[in-house]
Amino acid sequence: MEEGRDPHVRLGRVAATASAAAECEVLVIGGGSTGVGVARDAAMRGFSTILVERGDLATGTTGRFHGLLHSGGRYAVKDPQAARECIGENIILRRIAADCIEDTGGLFVTTPIDDPQYADRFIAGCQDTGVPAEEIPVAEALRREPRLNPRITRAFVVPDATADAWKTVWTCARSATEYGARILPYHEVVAVTKDGDQVTGILARRPDGEQVQIRAQVTVNAAGAWAGRIAALAGCQVNISPGKGIMMATNHRLVQTVVNRCEMPADGDILVPIRTVSVIGTTDIRTEDPDHWEITRAEIDQMLESGENLVPGFTAARMLRVWGGVRPLFQDHAPADTRDVTRAHAVLDHRKRDGVAAFLTITGGKFCTFRLMAQDVVDTVCTVLGTTRASRTADEPLPDSQERRFYTLGSRLAERERTLTDEQLICECELVRRGRLEDEMSRRPAPSLDDLRRALRLGMGPCQGGFCMYRAAGILHQLKHLSAAEADQALVAFLEERWKGVYPLLHGDQLREAWLDDWIFQGVLDVEHLPRAAPALPREAGPRETATGRAT
């Protein structure tokens, strides 16, 4: 089945058809990988489960990382616990989520700017933590990756891979709903309700302004970088130190293998081939507010320089976009540098910690360990509810992954070729066919073009929506998912949102592309004089930053 395809999840309609109140055993707050993982795990253990998310699924940190499925090598020296968790989950996810993973393999290479002594510590750390790492001759590394800096001095092969975060989240959500969970995007928590010291559920606000009461026996705070805010609503203090990282995508793959600098984790030390692009990452800068931060020119220059170190000529490559995400780093004290906070996760039982019962926070961790995080917190849920039910997520494959066949770069093209003359191709860059687009539209009550982008990769390729977004807006209107005024607004909102990730990187051929897009939208369509193109639809609430793009 094609990625993201998900006939069971009818987003936002679940609650719209129910009354304005709902009840469940397990309520999950947060629709990133962790939250969706928790919902699936809980539903698989037979708990009635509801998940709420303030925006669309995977719009927070999950949809904004580079897509690396860690082998653990990166943390082998600095954070052995995180390294052990990564390799354990790497093996499990390859088994249960193959369709979301491309088995690219990974390399750790000692570049001219790296400490040559680190390589020996690296290999020792990998041995201690169980991360398979094998040294190969530099010539062999360069044969595998001809664009690599020829001045590297050592190279190690590790089982890194890449994971499509959106596909993973959508597939988990689908599996969760098959087990009876209800997934409610665009439900923002405005209050945590309590009966004395017992959390009884939440009050959520929908885009139409209506408030929904959800009562739960246990409430799990899986809000990631926003977990501190949710905890505060329950009267608990959880210190999350949001660590901002930026990433940049090139318009094609410069490498076919994940390339890491063999060095203590630092800025700009990974180049990840994912889907049709390469992503360079990342920085780590502490930020107070996970919703408001900026991408600076200095960070962009730093990424360009880092890319040049890994792959000479990187700065001349065409850059698609830049975006940022915030890591949910948990701490009970305040370290100076967010990179020193452990990447391992923590389950907080607020009854023990703060005297607030039936309320758990799962925090820290990373995408690679989302399944384990979910398992750990649902284990605690079982304890709270006085029952014992084992997690099955380590063994039961996700839908579409039963055959354990990894995604490959040509998968979409192969799928597309089957219907080449039968159906229109709406997005040439990402090979999105019309039927897929219409399916996805019909599952959402009032889809934004940005939601469709995440669900389908519509508009994520080299032209950044220049060709497909007019078509998508036209089809949304034709099929009566949006009124003409809403379609106009959705189009303008998309262009505004896209620009944020594009404008900091406009040079070279991508500037030409952006100007061609402007010619289409402004020069030919006169989009700036649409009769009713008011500001973005209110429903497009969700993460908003001052100057960020979105993940590729």
Place this chain on the structure above:
Amino acid sequence: MNDQLSAPAVDVIVLGAGMAGLVAAVRLAEAGLRVTTVAKGYGSLRLSPATIDILGYRPDPVDSPAQALPDFAAAHPEHPYARISPATLAEAVQWLKEHVGTYAYVGDPDTNMLLPTALGVPRPSAVVPETMAAGDLRSAGPLVIAGIGVLKDFHPALVAENLEAATAARGRAVKARPVLLNPPANGQADVGAMALARRFEDAAFRRAVAAELRAAVAGEEAIGLPAVLGLDQARSVWTELQQATGRPVFEIPTPVPPSVPGMRLARALQDRLRRAGGRFVLGAEAAGPELRHSELVGVRIRAAARVTPRTCRWVVLATGGLSAGGIEVDVSGTASERALGLPVHAPGPGEAGFLPGYLSDHPMETAGLRVDSSLRPVGPDGEPVYENVYAAGAVIGGARPWREKSGDGISLSTGYLAAEAILKEAG
């Protein structure tokens, strides 16, 4: 052989084959000069809706470009229009109308029509293909907007609904309703604008469309169709559809390249150039000026992996702006002129070229050459860099063509004027 004494190989090298380059080349070749056009690619005219937009917004809507231009030029002294007199503009428009063969243009710089875009926005344009003119929303009666099922780049329902809202907001409501045609498509679901245009040149296909239209149209409605009504036979296709339906028919440009009207105009001008004896070299690009004692005596041309100097008396630089690649911006934010290395007026590396708002006035948008009154690129001192180089089209900075709706008007008039300046010197 002493090549300093040898005569230049040609009179004029025109760099670029968009609107500006083609206009200059045709005009010079027809005047009897030996002209070689050197183009890296086919030129962005083929992406253009082929309406000659002169000035649509400043940023308020402009009713009469001819009346607005003197004030506009005074307010924007570095704008290309500050070098174009009303008389030159009128001559250039007239010249174009006489040089596009059967692809006729109507309108003049005195008045902007309002033609619906593929989003239904009433877009101001002064001189337009006759196949589009019946869509003028200033005078249009009720409309039926007809899409074609296999064409994904035109959405009639959105056009019609937006068009009604936009015209109502302007005080003269035009009624419009959508219809979707499904003429035979050989079993294909996805047919692009160019392929459809060729199908319209097939009589049986045309008849099928006309039959569907006759069934769909009611009363006094005029019929709006995507601009795919034939390529080389556009006029006869359009005429036949009007006769077959008994209703006025007009085309609406589709947004995604290539543009069928742009192809028609480019082919008409290129045909004209060929018949005038102009040479056309495609797939070659300028690699800098050929100099003798700091005078430009030719252009170094890169083609087939080698660079060869080609001598000439004059150069028309019509390589385009940021989209066509005539002006480049590197990773440091430095803008440069690609063909001859001429000085570019643009924000520097430390300055903000682009602002966070999509529809902001981005300083980099106006990047380009500055030119003197006869369109010779000037240096920081205001003096021409070379006495015999003339710029035309989007390589000249100072304009925001997409926002102003001024692109092809600038290209036409500067291409025309550059040729004029050379013809004067040639005697």
